[in-house]
Amino acid sequence: MKKKQISIIGSTGSIGTQALEVIEKIRDKFEILALAGGDNIELINKQIRQFKPKTVCVKSFEAKTRLEKEFPDVKLLGGDEGLEEICSNKENDLIVIAVSGKIGLKPTLAAVKNKINIALANKETLVMAGEIVMKTAKENGVNILPIDSEHCAIHQCIKNIANVERLIITASGGPFLNKSIDEIKNATPEQTLAHPQWNMGKKITVDSATLMNKGLEVIEAHHLFGISYENIDVIIHPQSLVHSAIEYVDGSVIAQIGLPSMHIPIQYALTYPERIEGIKSKSFSFLDAKRFDFEQPDLEKFPCLKLAYAAGEAGGIAPVCLNAANEEAVFAFLQGKIKLYEISQIVEKMLSQHTTVKSPSIEEVFEIDSEIRAKTIELIR
Numbered sequence: 025m026k027k028k029q030i031s032i033i034g035s036t037g038s039i040g041t042q043a044l045e046v047i048e049k050i051r052d053k054f055e056i057l058a059l060a061g062g063d064n065i066e067l068i069n070k071q072i073r074q075f076k077p078k079t080v081c082v083k084s085f086e087a088k089t090r091l092e093k094e095f096p097d098v099k100l101l102g103g104d105e106g107l108e109e110i111c112s113n114k115e116n117d118l119i120v121i122a123v124s125g126k127i128g129l130k131p132t133l134a135a136v137k138n139k140i141n142i143a144l145a146n147k148e149t150l151v152m153a154g155e156i157v158m159k160t161a162k163e164n165g166v167n168i169l170p171i172d173s174e175h176c177a178i179h180q181c182i183k184n185i186a187n188v189e190r191l192i193i194t195a196s197g198g199p200f201l202n203k204s205i206d207e208i209k210n211a212t213p214e215q216t217l218a219h220p221q222w223n224m225g226k227k228i229t230v231d232s233a234t235l236m237n238k239g240l241e242v243i244e245a246h247h248l249f250g251i252s253y254e255n256i257d258v259i260i261h262p263q264s265l266v267h268s269a270i271e272y273v274d275g276s277v278i279a280q281i282g283l284p285s286m287h288i289p290i291q292y293a294l295t296y297p298e299r300i301e302g303i304k305s306k307s308f309s310f311l312d313a314k315r316f317d318f319e320q321p322d323l324e325k326f327p328c329l330k331l332a333y334a335a336g337e338a339g340g341i342a343p344v345c346l347n348a349a350n351e352e353a354v355f356a357f358l359q360g361k362i363k364l365y366e367i368s369q370i371v372e373k374m375l376s377q378h379t380t381v382k383s384p385s386i387e388e389v390f391e392i393d394s395e396i397r398a399k400t401i402e403l404i405r
C-alpha cells in the first residue's frame with residue numbers, strides 16, 4: 025500500500041511531538057515530507073535525523089542557515105512563507121496543523137486551497153476564520169479532521185449530522201475548578217501551568233485555566249459541525265474520560281469515552297477512515313474509572329467562556345477580536361505583566377470596542393487581528 029505523504033506544522037510542540045510518536049509506531053504507513061518548528065532547533069535537528077523529511081522550516085532565517093550547513097540534502101525554509109510553501113505542496117496527502125495561535129491560519133488556508141486534507145489541532149484557525157476555511161474546504165473537497173479530543177469525539181459519534189440536535193462538549197475544569205475567585209485572581213503562571221489532566225503547550229494551558237479554551241472549542245465546534253451556539257453545551261467533567269457527546273433528535277445520546285491521551289485523537293485523524301491498534305498502550309476499564317462526575321461551569325469564576333459564546337453568537341469579526349485580545353493577554357500574563365483574572369477584563373473591553381463587520385474577507389480578518397493586538401498591547405502597557 026502507498027504510504028501517506030504527511031507534513032507537520034509545529035512538529036516540536038506538544039501535539040507535534042505526539043504526532044511523531046504515533047507515526048513512529050506505524051512507520052510503514054507514513055512518509056514525512058516536511059516538518060516545521062519555531063525556535064527549538066535542537067529538537068528539530070533530532071527530528072530531521074530520525075524522520076528524514078525532504079523539507080524543513082524554522083522560524084528564524086539564522087537558524088535556517090545553520091541547519092542548511094548541517095543538512096545539505098534537506099530543503100530548508102524560514103518564516104511564515106516557508107510554512108505556506110510546505111502547505112502548498114500537492115504531494116502532501118495530509119498536513120497536521122499543530123502550531124498554537126494565529127500562525128495556523130495562513131498555512132491551513134494554503135493547504136485547503138491546494139486540496140490537501142488537514143488534521144487540525146490549531147483551533148484558533150477556525151475561531152478567526154471558520155466560515156472562510158470551511159467554505160474553501162467544501163469547495164475544494166478537503167477533509168478537516170479535528171485533533172482536539174472533544175471534536176474528535178464528536179466526529180466519532182456522528183453518523184448523520186442532519187439528525188444531530190445538540191453537542192455536549194466536556195471540560196476538565198482546569199487547575200482552578202475548585203478554587204475561589206480570590207485564589208484565581210492571584211494565581212501565578214506556575215500554578216496556572218500545572219494542569220491536572222493534560223500536558224500541553226503554555227498558551228492552551230492558560231486558556232484551559234480560564235476556560236477560554238472551552239470557549240474557543242465551542243466556536244470551533246460550531247464551524248466544524250454547523251450546529252448553532254444555543255445547541256452547544258459545555259459541561260465540566262473533571263475525570264476527562266468522556267471526551268464529548270452528541271444528542272440525536274430522538275433523545276439518544278452517544279458519548280465517546282477513553283483514557284485521557286492525545287495519542288488517540290491524533291492517531292484517529294492521521295489514519296482516518298482506518299482504525300488500527302497503533303500506539304494504544306492500555307485498555308479503558310469502567311471499573312478502574314469508578315466515577316464520572318459532571319457539573320455546570322461557573323461563569324462568574326470563568327467569564328471567558330461567557331465571552332466566547334457571546335463573540336461566537338455575534339459572529340463576523342467578534343471572534344477575531346476575542347482571539348487576538350486573548351492571545352496577547354495570555355502572553356502578557358505569562359510574562360508577569362497582568363493577573364490571570366485581567367485576561368477576561370481585557371478581552372471584554374476589546375470586544376466592546378470592535379466595529380461590526382458581518383462577513384469579513386480574509387484580508388479584513390488579518391487587518392482587524394493586527395489592529396486588536398496593537399490596541400491590547402497598548403491597553404496592557
Ligand SMILES: NC(=O)c1ccc[n+]([C@@H]2O[C@H](COP(=O)([O-])OP(=O)(O)OC[C@H]3O[C@@H](n4cnc5c(N)ncnc54)[C@H](OP(=O)(O)O)[C@@H]3O)[C@@H](O)[C@H]2O)c1
Pocket residue numbers: 033034035036037038039040060061062063064065082083103107121122123124125127145146147148171172173222223224225226227228286
Ligand atoms: N497540546 C494539546 O494537548 C492540545 C490539545 C488539543 C488542541 N491543541 C491545540 O493545538 C495547537 C498546538 O498546541 P500545543 O500545545 O502543541 O502548542 P505548543 O506545545 O506550544 O507547540 C507549538 C508549536 O508551534 C511551533 N511554532 C511556534 N511559533 C512558530 C512559528 N512562527 N513558525 C513555526 N512554528 C512555530 C512551536 O515551535 P518551537 O517549540 O520550536 O518554538 C511548536 O512546535 C494549539 O492551537 C492548541 O490549542 C493542543
